[in-house]
Amino acid sequence: MYFICTYCNAYVYDKKEGDPESGLAPGTAVSDIPEEWRCPICDQPREYMQETTEEIFLEKKSRTRKRKDGSEPEKKDLTYFRAISRSMLTGLCGVHPVCDGARDRVCAGQKYGKPLGVGGAGQGNTFHANFLALQKYKLKQKVVKEHYEPEMKSEIFGMEIVAPVLGCSISGVKASMNDAIPEAEFYRGLLQGAQKFGTIGLVGNTAAVPDHLGIDMVKENGGWGIAVFKPQSQDRLLELFKLAEEYDAIAIGVDLDGCGSAIWAAKGKPVYSKNPGELKELVDSTSKPVFFKGIMTLEDALAVADSGAAGVYLSNHGGRVLDSGQGVVEILPDVAAELKGKITIMVDGAIRTGYDVLKVIALGADTAHIGRPLLRMSLAGGGDAVRLYYNYVKGDLRRAMIMTGCKTLKEATPNILVPI
Ligand SMILES: Cc1cc2nc3c(=O)[nH]c(=O)nc-3n(C[C@H](O)[C@H](O)[C@H](O)COP(=O)(O)O)c2cc1C
Numbered sequence: 001m002y003f004i005c006t007y008c009n010a011y012v013y014d015k016k017e018g019d020p021e022s023g024l025a026p027g028t029a030v031s032d033i034p035e036e037w038r039c040p041i042c043d044q045p046r047e048y049m050q051e052t053t054e055e056i057f058l059e060k061k062s063r064t065r066k067r068k069d070g071s072e073p074e075k076k077d078l079t080y081f082r083a084i085s086r087s088m089l090t091g092l093c094g095v096h097p098v099c100d101g102a103r104d105r106v107c108a109g110q111k112y113g114k115p116l117g118v119g120g121a122g123q124g125n126t127f128h129a130n131f132l133a134l135q136k137y138k139l140k141q142k143v144v145k146e147h148y149e150p151e152m153k154s155e156i157f158g159m160e161i162v163a164p165v166l167g168c169s170i171s172g173v174k175a176s177m178n179d180a181i182p183e184a185e186f187y188r189g190l191l192q193g194a195q196k197f198g199t200i201g202l203v204g205n206t207a208a209v210p211d212h213l214g215i216d217m218v219k220e221n222g223g224w225g226i227a228v229f230k231p232q233s234q235d236r237l238l239e240l241f242k243l244a245e246e247y248d249a250i251a252i253g254v255d256l257d258g259c260g261s262a263i264w265a266a267k268g269k270p271v272y273s274k275n276p277g278e279l280k281e282l283v284d285s286t287s288k289p290v291f292f293k294g295i296m297t298l299e300d301a302l303a304v305a306d307s308g309a310a311g312v313y314l315s316n317h318g319g320r321v322l323d324s325g326q327g328v329v330e331i332l333p334d335v336a337a338e339l340k341g342k343i344t345i346m347v348d349g350a351i352r353t354g355y356d357v358l359k360v361i362a363l364g365a366d367t368a369h370i371g372r373p374l375l376r377m378s379l380a381g382g383g384d385a386v387r388l389y390y391n392y393v394k395g396d397l398r399r400a401m402i403m404t405g406c407k408t409l410k411e412a413t414p415n416i417l418v419p420i
Contacts, residue, residue, distance in 0.1 A: 002057035003030055003049045008042030010083030012060040013049060042086045078377075078392060081385040085376035088180040092117035099352060099372050101127030101319060115175045118372055122323025126316055130349035133327025137359050138418040142405035150401035151408045152394065156344060156367055157251045157289040157310060162198030163394045164409060165357055167386075168318070168348050168371035169228035169253060169293070171204030171214065173379075175263070180379050183209045187217040189378030191225040193386020197394075200250055201386075202369070205230045205258075207267040212243055219247035228253035228293055230264060231271050234278055241286050252286060253313065257294025257321045279307035291346060296326065301335045304343070311344040318349065318371050329360065333414075336364020354396025358404065362412040 005011040013019055018026035022040045024033060033046040086095040094106035101108060107119035108128075120127030154164035173179060173186045187203040194201030201221075203214040205228060214227035229240050231254055244252045258264070259273045274282075283290045291311025292304045304312040314332060316325050328349035336345060347360045348369035357368040370393065377385035401407070404416040 002052050002054055004052040004056060004060065005039045005042060005044060005048045006050050007044040007048040008039060008083045008086050010060060010079060011039045011041040012052065012057045014057060039087075041083045043090045076381065076384070078385075078388055081377055081380040081388065084380035088379050089118065089178060089376070092119075092176070092178060093372075093376070095376060098131075100131035100350060102131075103128075116320055117176055118375065120319030120323065121321055124319065125323050126325040126327075127319030127350070129325065129327035130316070130319060130329070131327070133329035134350055134356055134359060136329070136420055137363070138420060139355060139358065139400065139404050140416050140418055141403055142416075143403065145405055148402075148407045150398055150406060152397060152401070154367070154409060156200065156346075159200065159250055161200060163357075163390075163397055164361055164365075164367045165390060165393055165397070166199050166346075166367050166369050167194050167201045167374050168315075168369045169202040169204040169214075169226070169255065170371060170375050171206035172208065174208045175206065177375070177379060183213060184217060185382070186378050187214060188220070189382035189386050190374060191217060191221040192383030193374070193378065193390065195221065195224050196383055196387045197390035199390065200224065200226060202226045202228055202253070204228055204255070207261075207264045207269060211236070211269065212240060215240065215243050215247060215249065218244070218249045223248035223250065225249060226251050226253055228255050230254075230258040230261070230269075231256055231274050232264070232269055233272070234274075234281065236269075237282060238285055241282060241288075241290075245286050245288050249288065251289040251291060251310065253291045253293050253311075254282065255293040255315075255317065256300075257296075257315065257317050260321055276303050276307060279304065279309065283308045289344075291344065293346075294321070295335075296328070296331060298331065298334045298338060301339060305339055309343065311346050312339065313346040313348075313369075314365075315346075315348045315369075329363065332360065332363045332365060340364050354393045354398065355400045357393060357397050358400040358406070358412055359417065361409055362414055362416050 001015045003013040018024045018028050030049045082095050101124050108124045152163040154161050167190050173183050191201040218225035218227050259271050261271050264271045289310030291313050293313035293315050295301050295312050295314050296316050301312045314328050344366045346367045347365040351368050360368045373389050377389045406412045
């Protein structure tokens with residue numbers, strides 16, 4: 001008899017063979033599995049084990065188990081890495097099929113003074129609003145046309161990338177990800193995975209490690225990456241900008257929406273709101289392209305453009321800094337109407353698929369940035385897993401462009417969308 005753990009949908013068990021590696025002797029019936037036993041992949045108890053077919057057993061086994069000779073399974077695909085990340089993020093993230101911050105998700109709901117994990121601030125409404133805002137646009141299917149191979153190549157800050165898709169700046173393995181791997185290794189996965197795919201990885205800034213770790217990791221990656229700094233004191237930011245220039249990073253970012261963090265203040269490194277003069281001082285301090293992240297109003301976007309910045313990054317930090325906020329895509333059309341072509345418009349917030357990427361490009365974004373899915377991949381499998389996710393998104397973007405009649409990204413305009 002064959003069984004599958006219905007929690008991770010990855011671990012399979014054959015009663016006849018048992019699973020000596022997890023302490024189950026051949027012939028152990030599921031009902032006799034000890035209560036303290038936990039699924040080796042997702043750490044859940046035996047209650048999640050349900051009978052399955054031989055076909056599913058063999059298919060899952062080939063993906064997730066070491067073979068008898070000790071070699072690794074043949075197929076380390078997204079399902080495999082998602083299952084691993086579920087076990088690493090137990091209690092914080094259910095690695096649900098759709099990562100939308102909805103009420104019934106493991107990450108959702110108030111935290112009552114505990115760290116946010118991978119969820120959103122307060123009740124998690126802003127995180128979910130990012131997802132809902134994207135669903136307010138449908139893609140128009142258009143298939144009577146010449147056949148073509150869509151051109152996805154794109155450019156940011158003078159660098160060519162294979163598609164207009166980049167990572168988000170993420171940090172905080174210790175506080176937000178069960179301390180699953182070292183922070184440096186996490187950044188390495190984000191940076192290397194992006195580079196192997198043909199785009200640029202971003203890394204964040206957490207108070208738990210030295211504030212130059214992100215930029216050090218960009219240096220390790222030969223400068224191919226971008227560090228986004230917290231809005232610390234102007235003097236410290238200017239020092240960090242100098243380091244980024246010295247290490248020849250592709251660009252430099254500041255997440256202005258980090259200004260509400262109490263954790264940074266508690267660690268003796270207070271963070272601040274920045275005024276237009278301070279933005280300009282930062283931009284003028286370096287020859288590198290500078291962008292400001294965490295912009296959620298047209299007014300702030302115009303101020304960023306006035307500072308001479310190379311990029312305005314529309315984001316609400318994945319809903320982690322202000323509850324009851326708007327979804328990012330709600331403000332994109334107004335910003336694009338004023339600033340498209342004048343400054344690089346970067347966007348994140350619940351972008352999960354190539355279909356989402358095409359929507360934000362059609363609404364005026366130059367680049368789409370992916371957060372939580374890449375977080376899970378970097379934890380579970382480093383750069384190889386991160387690259388797999390980018391490939392998955394690119395595959396869907398290609399299909400979306402074919403199916404909506406877009407031969408080039410320029411042809412992705414609001415005309416391919418139906419607002420509902
Ligand atoms: C656990 C976690 C840590 C994050 N850390 C940072 C950070 O250090 N700096 C930053 O600019 N943004 C940070 N963000 C926000 C992301 O850069 C990005 O704005 C957000 O994840 C996008 O939403 P998505 O995850 O739904 O795609 C973090 C997000 C998460 C989930």
